[in-house]
Amino acid sequence: MECLMIDQLESELEHITMAAKEIVVSSPGKVILHGEHSVVYGKLALAVCINLRTKVQIRPLPAQPGNLKLHFPDLKSSYTFSVDALTALKPQESQRFRHTTFSEIWLAHSHLVAQLKTFVTSLYPHRSDDQGIIAFLFLLLVQSRKPIDPMEVTVTSEIPIGAGLGSSAAYSVAIAGALHRLNYPHRKGSLTRNSLLDQENNNHAGLKTLQTNGVKKQKLEARISLRPNVSTPNTSLVENFSSTAQEEICQWAFLAEKILHGNPSGIDNSVCTFGGLLSYQSSSGKTPLKAPDNLRILLINTRVSRNTKALVERVRSKVYEFPKVTNCILEAMDKVSHHCLDTLTQLRKLSQVLVPLRGLESGYGSETSGSSCNESSEDSDPNNDDEQEQLFRKLEVLIDTNQGLLSALGVSHPTLDRIQAIAGKQNLHAKLTGAGGGGFAFALITPSHTPKQVKIVREEMESNGFDCWETVIGGAGVQIHNAD
Ligand SMILES: Nc1ncnc2c1ncn2[C@@H]1O[C@H](COP(=O)(O)OP(=O)(O)O)[C@@H](O)[C@H]1O
Numbered sequence: 001m002e003c004l005m006i007d008q009l010e011s012e013l014e015h016i017t018m019a020a021k022e023i024v025v026s027s028p029g030k031v032i033l034h035g036e037h038s039v040v041y042g043k044l045a046l047a048v049c050i051n052l053r054t055k056v057q058i059r060p061l062p063a064q065p066g067n068l069k070l071h072f073p074d075l076k077s078s079y080t081f082s083v084d085a086l087t088a089l090k091p092q093e094s095q096r097f098r099h100t101t102f103s104e105i106w107l108a109h110s111h112l113v114a115q116l117k118t119f120v121t122s123l124y125p126h127r128s129d130d131q132g133i134i135a136f137l138f139l140l141l142v143q144s145r146k147p148i149d150p151m152e153v154t155v156t157s158e159i160p161i162g163a164g165l166g167s168s169a170a171y172s173v174a175i176a177g178a179l180h181r182l183n184y185p186h187r188k189g190s191l192t193r194n195s196l197l198d199q200e201n202n203n204h205a206g207l208k209t210l211q212t213n214g215v216k217k218q219k220l221e222a223r224i225s226l227r228p229n230v231s232t233p234n235t236s237l238v239e240n241f242s243s244t245a246q247e248e249i250c251q252w253a254f255l256a257e258k259i260l261h262g263n264p265s266g267i268d269n270s271v272c273t274f275g276g277l278l279s280y281q282s283s284s285g286k287t288p289l290k291a292p293d294n295l296r297i298l299l300i301n302t303r304v305s306r307n308t309k310a311l312v313e314r315v316r317s318k319v320y321e322f323p324k325v326t327n328c329i330l331e332a333m334d335k336v337s338h339h340c341l342d343t344l345t346q347l348r349k350l351s352q353v354l355v356p357l358r359g360l361e362s363g364y365g366s367e368t369s370g371s372s373c374n375e376s377s378e379d380s381d382p383n384n385d386d387e388q389e390q391l392f393r394k395l396e397v398l399i400d401t402n403q404g405l406l407s408a409l410g411v412s413h414p415t416l417d418r419i420q421a422i423a424g425k426q427n428l429h430a431k432l433t434g435a436g437g438g439g440f441a442f443a444l445i446t447p448s449h450t451p452k453q454v455k456i457v458r459e460e461m462e463s464n465g466f467d468c469w470e471t472v473i474g475g476a477g478v479q480i481h482n483a484d
Pocket residue numbers: 054072073074075130131132133155156157160161162163164165166167168169171260306307308309434435
């Protein structure tokens with residue numbers, strides 16, 4: 001009882017002091033290395049976040065006329081709702097939500113989804129297929145511990161939408177994070193100073209305009225920088241949420257993903273919240289992992305748009321119709337993920353023994369160089385190199401195997417087969433990532449691939465109409481940008 005009163009007082013105090021403060025929260029996209037689809041059936045999956053992010057900005061608006069405005073420039077859509085109309089839909093008992101589980105919250109309030117659809121469609125009859133707005137309003141009404149204030153919300157993203165890089169999870173996590181900040185402005189996390197130059201050096205990335213599904217976006221294009229990784233005055237302060245807050249955001253984002261997808265496994269919102277590399281299984285949740293230093297991938301965009309929900313449904317129908325056949329496929333996918341996990345763990349141990357960054361020092365990316373990434377290190381142990389090469393070979397076999405299994409499940413696409421063939425000509429191995437049916441593939445770059453091979457693959461992908469660039473994997477999950 002006393003606890004509840006303190007909570008209420010704290011909430012009111014926060015409400016007063018948060019006035020006129022802008023909130024900016026971002027979340028990364030992701031690549032599923034192995035386990036897409038099978039993870040929906042309880043199998044192990046591995047995912048890593050990438051350096052493309054979705055940003056949510058919340059700005060307070062004047063109390064009159066009391067509107068909530070939402071802008072989704074990537075979707076070319078905007079909404080305006082009266083705060084009073086939304087408040088009328090807000091569940092009364094929201095004060096007690098913190099004390100129940102998230103599945104209870106979902107059970108108690110899933111009917112609100114239908115109410116919100118009716119509400120939004122009555123004002124915007126041509127937007128009935130936009131689940132993103134419903135997910136936002138659901139979180140706003142259910143997550144919030146206090147009255148809804150007039151505000152303007154803008155969502156922008158570097159992640160191609162509907163292509164398998166987790167734009168929906170990044171959206172869900174970023175809105176859940178921004179609303180969490182709005183609810184608990186005084187719960188401080190840890191501050192980090194992100195040096196822009198450091199980021200650039202770490203990322204080896206530059207910005208390039210990318211056209212996806214008719215929407216112009218910025219993509220990070222691989223390029224090499226041999227500048228030393230030094231701190232510069234060109235810095236930005238970011239705040240990481242506390243681990244308790246991260247857990248809460250992940251769960252709220254899962255509910256948003258339910259609205260967007262119907263039956264998400266939980267891997268996407270987990271990796272977009274916590275960042276880095278993780279393994280995930282619905283029975284045990286996430287396990288953070290350390291990525292080997294030399295894990296590098298090329299991202300390839302088929303530019304074929306597809307719908308995650310429809311693909312998950314397609315697999316479900318197949319599983320229902322041919323349970324014995326599909327169980328074997330799902331089981332094999334589980335084994336692929338386990339093998340990949342073991343191999344990455346061994347590579348991680350080995351990469352700490354091997355000379356760090358020698359791949360970069362060898363001039364990777366200096367496009368004329370035809371030397372192997374291994375050649376620069378004169379003092380390396382040939383036994384370690386052999387072991388490393390064998391481990392990378394295993395990763396390649398697992399990629400080919402899983403691409404075959406995903407194809408057998410019916411979620412590949414002719415463009416994905418072409419991508420696999422183009423990569424294969426230079427001995428690179430590629431598979432689809434995410435729900436498939438088009439979207440993105442990734443190809444593994446190993447230390448034995450020469451810069452020239454990678455360059456040829458990139459050029460051939462581009463000349464076939466596929467966007468292709470090396471991405472940076474790992475890094476931060478959900479973050480607050482206007483920390484002070
Ligand atoms: N930048 C954004 N702005 C608004 N909504 C977004 C944005 N990014 C993602 N979404 C939401 O996520 C949906 C895409 O989900 P999905 O088809 O699963 O693609 P993905 O594979 O990229 O996650 C969009 O239709 C939209 O509702």
